[in-house]
Amino acid sequence: MTQHPPSSRDISSTPDPIVFVVDDDASLREALGRLFRSVGLRVETFASATELLQSKLPDTASCLVLDIRLPGVSGLDFQAELAKAGIHIPIIFITGHGDIPMSVKAMKAGAVDFLTKPFRDQDMLDAVAMAIERDRKRREDERAVAELRAHFETLSPREREVMGFVTAGLMNKQVAAEIGVSEITVKIHRGHTMKKMGAKSLAELVRMAEVLGVRRTKS
Amino acid sequence: MERKGPARAIARAYGLPVATAAAATAIFVLDTISDVGVAVGILFVPVVLMAARFCRARGVVLVSLGCAALTVLSHFLSPGDPWTSLALLNRFLSLTALGITTFLVVKNQSAEMVLKEQASLLDVAHDGVFVRDRNELITYWNRGAEELYGWTREEAVGKVSHQLLHTVFPAPLEELTARVLRTGRWEGELVHSRRDGTQVVAASRWSLQQDERGRAIGTLETNNDITERKRADAELQRSERRYRNIFQTTGVSIWEEDFSEVRAAIDDLKAQGIGDFPRYLAEQPEFVRQAIAMVKVIDVNDATVKLFGARSKDELLVSLHKVFTPDTEAVFAGELIAIAEGRNSFAAETVLRTLSDDRLNVLLTVTFPAEPGKFDSVLVSITDITARKLAQEELEQAQAALAHVSRLTTLGELAASIAHEVNQPLAAVGANADAALRWLAAQPPDLEEAREALSGIVKDSHRAGEIIKRIRALVKKTPPQDERLNINETIRDVIGLTRSEVQKNGVSLQTHFAGDLPLVSGDRIQLQQVILNLIVNAMEAMEAVPAARRQLLIVTEKDSSNEVLVAVRDSGPGLDLENFDRLFDAFYTTKPNGIGMGLAISRSIIAAHGGRLWTTPNIPHGAVFQFTLPPFRETAS
Numbered sequence: 015m016t017q018h019p020p021s022s023r024d025i026s027s028t029p030d031p032i033v034f035v036v037d038d039d040a041s042l043r044e045a046l047g048r049l050f051r052s053v054g055l056r057v058e059t060f061a062s063a064t065e066l067l068q069s070k071l072p073d074t075a076s077c078l079v080l081d082i083r084l085p086g087v088s089g090l091d092f093q094a095e096l097a098k099a100g101i102h103i104p105i106i107f108i109t110g111h112g113d114i115p116m117s118v119k120a121m122k123a124g125a126v127d128f129l130t131k132p133f134r135d136q137d138m139l140d141a142v143a144m145a146i147e148r149d150r151k152r153r154e155d156e157r158a159v160a161e162l163r164a165h166f167e168t169l170s171p172r173e174r175e176v177m178g179f180v181t182a183g184l185m186n187k188q189v190a191a192e193i194g195v196s197e198i199t200v201k202i203h204r205g206h207t208m209k210k211m212g213a214k215s216l217a218e219l220v221r222m223a224e225v226l227g228v229r230r231t232k233s
Numbered sequence: 234m235e236r237k238g239p240a241r242a243i244a245r246a247y248g249l250p251v252a253t254a255a256a257a258t259a260i261f262v263l264d265t266i267s268d269v270g271v272a273v274g275i276l277f278v279p280v281v282l283m284a285a286r287f288c289r290a291r292g293v294v295l296v297s298l299g300c301a302a303l304t305v306l307s308h309f310l311s312p313g314d315p316w317t318s319l320a321l322l323n324r325f326l327s328l329t330a331l332g333i334t335t336f337l338v339v340k341n342q343s344a345e346m347v348l349k350e351q352a353s354l355l356d357v358a359h360d361g362v363f364v365r366d367r368n369e370l371i372t373y374w375n376r377g378a379e380e381l382y383g384w385t386r387e388e389a390v391g392k393v394s395h396q397l398l399h400t401v402f403p404a405p406l407e408e409l410t411a412r413v414l415r416t417g418r419w420e421g422e423l424v425h426s427r428r429d430g431t432q433v434v435a436a437s438r439w440s441l442q443q444d445e446r447g448r449a450i451g452t453l454e455t456n457n458d459i460t461e462r463k464r465a466d467a468e469l470q471r472s473e474r475r476y477r478n479i480f481q482t483t484g485v486s487i488w489e490e491d492f493s494e495v496r497a498a499i500d501d502l503k504a505q506g507i508g509d510f511p512r513y514l515a516e517q518p519e520f521v522r523q524a525i526a527m528v529k530v531i532d533v534n535d536a537t538v539k540l541f542g543a544r545s546k547d548e549l550l551v552s553l554h555k556v557f558t559p560d561t562e563a564v565f566a567g568e569l570i571a572i573a574e575g576r577n578s579f580a581a582e583t584v585l586r587t588l589s590d591d592r593l594n595v596l597l598t599v600t601f602p603a604e605p606g607k608f609d610s611v612l613v614s615i616t617d618i619t620a621r622k623l624a625q626e627e628l629e630q631a632q633a634a635l636a637h638v639s640r641l642t643t644l645g646e647l648a649a650s651i652a653h654e655v656n657q658p659l660a661a662v663g664a665n666a667d668a669a670l671r672w673l674a675a676q677p678p679d680l681e682e683a684r685e686a687l688s689g690i691v692k693d694s695h696r697a698g699e700i701i702k703r704i705r706a707l708v709k710k711t712p713p714q715d716e717r718l719n720i721n722e723t724i725r726d727v728i729g730l731t732r733s734e735v736q737k738n739g740v741s742l743q744t745h746f747a748g749d750l751p752l753v754s755g756d757r758i759q760l761q762q763v764i765l766n767l768i769v770n771a772m773e774a775m776e777a778v779p780a781a782r783r784q785l786l787i788v789t790e791k792d793s794s795n796e797v798l799v800a801v802r803d804s805g806p807g808l809d810l811e812n813f814d815r816l817f818d819a820f821y822t823t824k825p826n827g828i829g830m831g832l833a834i835s836r837s838i839i840a841a842h843g844g845r846l847w848t849t850p851n852i853p854h855g856a857v858f859q860f861t862l863p864p865f866r867e868t869a870s
Contacts, residue, residue: 039661041661041689041692041693041696042657042660042661044689045662045664045668045686048668048685048686048689049667049668049671051668052667052668052671052672052675052686083733083737108660110656131653131657131659132659132662133663135663135667
């Protein structure tokens with residue numbers, strides 16, 4: 015049997031995507047585990063939300079397949095709890111009842127999909143693939159922002175000031191007047207900033223400033 | 234009878250002998266001093282008569298001899314020549330008179346003795362005996378008569394008897410008297426009045442008293458008080474009449490049967506050492522048939538004639554075989570066992586047939602006499618319960634139909650949750666099937682994984698099948714079964730069906746099942762319906778409290794009388810005390826969509842299982858619905 019034992023928590027370093035399954039019904043849990051493994055996904059199964067929270071989540075693309083009715087904490091409550099803790103794992107809800115108000119609530123809170131038992135396996139696999147893709151994308155975005163921030167950290171205080179005004183759309187002359195230096199000095203700072211940030215154009219620098227939130231608003 | 238003063242008694246005891254002695258002395262002196270030719274000795278005759286008043290025969294003879302001696306003595310002492318012929322003749326006459334008198338006195342005295350003895354015998358007799366002369370005047374009145382009528386001898390003697398006693402004769406007195414004169418005796422019943430006015434019924438015997446010459450001198454009447462006996466007889470007759478009346482006119486069929494031969498046969502078997510009659514009769518069924526033939530029908534009442542469709546009672550005063558069915562034979566065996574064990578009654582339901590061969594469902598009751606000798610009259614009463622049975626069966630059918638509808642209603646409420654229960658394994662089956670296909674399609678195929686997935690499918694399809702089976706059982710309309718049940722398993726099945734509903738409502742369900750419970754007997758479906766009903770009620774009640782406080786606890790235990798107790802405790806708002814009593818009434822409901830049959834049906838189901846369903850408040854809040862079920866017992870065949 016190639017199923018990963020639930021106790022193995024040494025998965026944070028591996029890059030493969032993981033599906034987490036939380037369902038109190040053991041046989042459905044096992045069946046879902048088999049289904050996901052058969053398409054080459056790594057699977058971790060849990061009987062309750064508490065069990066999942068007690069384990070260390072790996073830093074890799076993943077998604078959560080969650081039964082909306084769980085003993086103890088309900089699926090919706092668990093979704094809210096994860097959001098509060100800043101864990102942005104995509105969630106696919108499964109339910110035995112075609113419960114429309116509940117599914118609306120879940121989707122509004124950011125669920126990827128809402129499947130009614132018995133679901134079509136392809137629907138489940140598609141939903142999981144989409145969720146993992148979304149997670150991977152989110153992780154990439156996060157990594158890009160982190161890179162930008164690191165570049166930004168290398169700027170001198172004056173360069174950061176220049177970057178804020180330039181990306182706000184001020185002319186070099188105007189920036190010089192604002193910070194009380196010559197236009198030439200502004201030009202030099204601007205050149206250094208572009209280089210350190212790795213921006214090839216002003217438009218790119220503006221987008222970076224936007225992401226970092228350092229763009230001055232015109233006053 | 235009358236009391237006498239002591240002085241008078243002494244005078245009576247000693248006065249007369251002293252007077253007699255004085256008279257004798259005076260006569261002797263007179264005889265001695267008078268001339269020898271004067272016959273004074275003749276005066277000794279009264280002395281002998283006086284002595285007879287207080288002496289018995291022997292005493293009288295002695296006194297007489299004394300007087301004779303004195304006569305002879307004074308003959309020689311008297312002046313004059315004692316040898317003259319005149320003097321000798323005088324003495325001879327005196328002595329002869331003395332002798333004759335003595336003889337007569339003694340003879341008379343012994344006759345009186347006989348009479349006195351007879352009279353004292355009559356006194357000893359308990360009957361009231363009196364003698365009346367030809368003028369109906371009472372001449373004799375014994376002690377029994379004194380006691381019976383309250384009149385003393387002194388008061389009664391000399392009275393006209395029928396006036397004293399206000400006698401009521403069965404025929405005119407003249408007629409009776411004429412008959413006594415003709416035949417010498419009469420016997421019959423008379424009514425006399427006592428001194429205190431109360432009446433006495435007397436069995437009276439009259440016999441004619443005649444003198445030596447055959448002339449009627451009176452009648453001896455002996456009266457025996459039969460008032461008590463008459464009353465007891467009348468009472469007995471009245472009771473007999475009343476009993477006959479009841480026997481004849483009551484609506485219940487009553488048979489008077491002679492069981493003496495049956496009793497004798499059973500006693501015979503007992504004498505042969507047979508003790509275990511149930512076993513003996515099971516092994517010797519022909520004895521039962523023989524015993525049936527031994528019973529003789531003595532009498533039946535009008536209700537019996539009517540019930541069995543006979544033209545007259547004579548048609549039934551024959552063998553019991555005419556009305557017995559094979560079922561009755563088994564019941565009759567029970568009757569024999571009851572006799573053998575000395576029980577005083579026996580009752581059983583059985584089936585008899587009428588003379589027109591219709592079947593009768595009856596309740597048969599027999600009361601056995603206390604004394605073995607009285608088995609010649611055993612009363613068997615037969616109550617026709619055919620209509621009652623029919624009504625009962627119809628009622629049971631209606632109740633079953635109602636219970637079925639109620640079950641469907643409850644299941645309808647749970648439909649969504651039950652569907653979820655089925656969807657759960659179906660989802661697993663789908664996922665496993667897809668996984669298996671993929672493992673088989675892989676290069677190279679992973680057979681081990683595929684096998685795991687397939688065995689998962691087998692397991693889950695069984696699980697889905699089980700759920701469907703349980704629902705089908707509840708939905709199906711089956712006649713009630715009587716089986717041995719483990720109540721914990723029965724409850725677990727129901728919990729399986731409601732699990733999803735419990736979760737949906739955010740209820741935390743816990744069970745505390747005792748492990749050492751006796752089995753119960755009953756219908757699984759009906760009991761599951763009760764449990765289902767209680768669980769659904771509890772969940773609905775708890776909708777009124779916040780989800781975190783919704784707790785449902787199902788407890789089974791053995792109570793002090795070894796019965797199985799099932800309690801369903803909820804933490805809802807509890808019961809409305811005002812309508813507490815109506816809770817189990819039909820069509821009473823506290824729910825907007827309820828029909829109010831659930832608890833009424835549940836209670837009747839539990840009652841039919843010999844148990845009890847009731848409710849109490851839960852601590853600290855909520856309600857407890859609990860029921861008991863008697864443990865399964867091996868019923869005697």
